Amino acid sequence: MNTSILTKLSREITRITAIRKLSISNTRKCVAGRKSSSDDTHYDIVIAGGGMVGFAMANAIGQSSRMSNHSILMLEGAPNKSWSLPEEYSNRVCALSQHTQKLFSRLGVWDEIMSMRAHPVRRMQVWEACSEAMIALQHNDMNEEVAHLVENDVIVHALKQRLPPHVKVEYGSKIASYELPTESKERVSISLEEGKTITTDFLIGADGAKSKVRDALGTKYLTWEYDQIGIVATVELSEPCENTVAWQRFLPTGPVALLPLSDTKSSLVWSTTKTKAKDLLDSSEDDFIDELNRALWDENELNQSVENLHGRWMDMLEAVFPGGTGDSRQLPPSIKAIVPNSRAGFPLGLGHALHYVGPRVALIGDAAHRVHPLAGQGVNLGFGDVACLTQTLEEAVLEGGDIGDELHLFKYESERQKKNLALMASVDGLYRLYTTKLTPIVLLRSLGLSAVNAFTPLKKSIISFAEA
Ligand SMILES: Cc1cc2nc3c(=O)[nH]c(=O)nc-3n(C[C@H](O)[C@H](O)[C@H](O)COP(=O)(O)OP(=O)(O)OC[C@H]3O[C@@H](n4cnc5c(N)ncnc54)[C@H](O)[C@@H]3O)c2cc1C
Numbered sequence: 001m002n003t004s005i006l007t008k009l010s011r012e013i014t015r016i017t018a019i020r021k022l023s024i025s026n027t028r029k030c031v032a033g034r035k036s037s038s039d040d041t042h043y044d045i046v047i048a049g050g051g052m053v054g055f056a057m058a059n060a061i062g063q064s065s066r067m068s069n070h071s072i073l074m075l076e077g078a079p080n081k082s083w084s085l086p087e088e089y090s091n092r093v094c095a096l097s098q099h100t101q102k103l104f105s106r107l108g109v110w111d112e113i114m115s116m117r118a119h120p121v122r123r124m125q126v127w128e129a130c131s132e133a134m135i136a137l138q139h140n141d142m143n144e145e146v147a148h149l150v151e152n153d154v155i156v157h158a159l160k161q162r163l164p165p166h167v168k169v170e171y172g173s174k175i176a177s178y179e180l181p182t183e184s185k186e187r188v189s190i191s192l193e194e195g196k197t198i199t200t201d202f203l204i205g206a207d208g209a210k211s212k213v214r215d216a217l218g219t220k221y222l223t224w225e226y227d228q229i230g231i232v233a234t235v236e237l238s239e240p241c242e243n244t245v246a247w248q249r250f251l252p253t254g255p256v257a258l259l260p261l262s263d264t265k266s267s268l269v270w271s272t273t274k275t276k277a278k279d280l281l282d283s284s285e286d287d288f289i290d291e292l293n294r295a296l297w298d299e300n301e302l303n304q305s306v307e308n309l310h311g312r313w314m315d316m317l318e319a320v321f322p323g324g325t326g327d328s329r330q331l332p333p334s335i336k337a338i339v340p341n342s343r344a345g346f347p348l349g350l351g352h353a354l355h356y357v358g359p360r361v362a363l364i365g366d367a368a369h370r371v372h373p374l375a376g377q378g379v380n381l382g383f384g385d386v387a388c389l390t391q392t393l394e395e396a397v398l399e400g401g402d403i404g405d406e407l408h409l410f411k412y413e414s415e416r417q418k419k420n421l422a423l424m425a426s427v428d429g430l431y432r433l434y435t436t437k438l439t440p441i442v443l444l445r446s447l448g449l450s451a452v453n454a455f456t457p458l459k460k461s462i463i464s465f466a467e468a
Pocket of ligand 1: 048052054096175269366379381382
């Protein structure tokens with residue numbers, strides 16, 4: 001290459017760099033000088049659905065300094081109710097992961113949640129009815145929390161209090177239908193049941209498992225019901241204790257879980273067949289408690305042939321792992337009473353949208369994915385969506401792009417689908433693995449579970465996977 005070509009190349013590079021700089025600075029000026037477009041009928045961003053995930057999203061983008069000049073509206077079908085912390089616990093609670101805690105700290109709502117009502121979970125013990133196999137998950141520092149139990153109402157209230165004033169919320173606004181754009185330059189049109197029409201540059205569907213936004217997007221939705229009901233209730237322990245363990249026992253009819261609320265109370269999530277659930281929901285409180293204690297303690301389902309082999313397996317593990325066979329089994333509490341009228345049942349199923357995004361639209365939370373509550377991860381996945389979508393939108397704004405552009409949104413979709421699908425597949429797999437009494441399967445899962453319990457590095461990965 002001779003010097004004149006090198007000089008030409010160098011001039012060309014300088015020219016292109018200068019043009020790029022100019023274009024970036026123009027874009028930045030354009031973004032900085034961007035005017036929020038909002039009248040009563042048009043908003044830059046509309047969030048459909050003001051549940052836990054919708055409110056978290058409204059806070060995340062409302063508080064973002066990069067998105068401060070965007071007009072934001074959240075539409076919630078239910079009326080606005082005044083709320084103050086009731087004396088009695090609600091029967092709807094969630095185990096919030098460490099990642100959710102970090103998101104909530106960033107949004108400035110974690111301290112508010114802790115000051116209202118939240119209870120630490122420091123250990124999770126999972127065992128089953130057909131064998132003595134068990135696993136205990138906890139951090140090396142046993143005082144470190146693996147999760148926090150928080151009532152859904154407390155989460156929504158804290159998020160509501162923290163909402164910046166420029167984020168508008170319209171309650172009692174039931175959305176009848178959506179018209180999504182066919183061309184990227186068009187807007188989304190939203191028709192409310194009351195007859196009003198609103199347009200937006202970007203629609204976020206946070207409208208739950210029966211999402212109408214997902215219907216409008218027209219994406220395939222993989223879904224099945226488990227033919228199970230999740231019974232929830234608040235129960236009283238027979239004796240007060242330092243109640244920081246989340247207990248879950250897999251029965252052939254489905255898992256029963258006790259999640260700690262206080263030294264004397266726990267929240268029950270009992271997944272069982274529809275027929276059994278109906279009997280349990282109709283039974284007297286005393287009969288219900290007897291059944292619950294049986295579900296936690298009864299040894300009728302113990303498979304003796306599996307137990308004999310499992311006993312020998314434990315001896316082998318003892319020899320292989322010098323530190324022993326992992327954390328030892330603790331006994332669950334017994335239950336003495338149920339808080340009156342706290343029983344309720346919810347149908348359980350799985351659902352996953354093939355696409356989370358489309359032109360000027362994105363799905364988050366249960367609108368995009370629905371999972372069995374046995375791993376306590378449903379809403380945590382939704383909060384993960386919130387963090388990821390916010391970051392995607394902020395990057396689009398920083399680059400001077402259009403927030404509704406699918407090119408940006410695909411990044412959100414691929415990142416979240418990787419995470420959500422992996423967790424959903426594990427949860428569904430666990431559900432299927434534990435709802436069988438077939439001896440070879442019971443044997444394999446018992447040997448597997450005890451091996452994992454003895455192998456600390458694998459348990460650490462499980463904890464980080466669940467916390468993510
Ligand atoms: C028994 C049980 C136990 C669970 N335990 C846990 C747990 O321990 N940990 C965990 O992470 N998850 C748990 N989950 C899952 C968790 O409850 C859900 O993932 C979470 O509620 C989903 O929140 P969301 O905001 O996405 O949807 P939703 O809570 O369904 O909120 C959707 C909102 O949209 C509004 N809406 C819907 N349609 C319209 C419309 N057309 N117009 C206007 N507004 C509309 C609704 O009024 C609602 O407020 C559990 C679930 C069950 C059933």
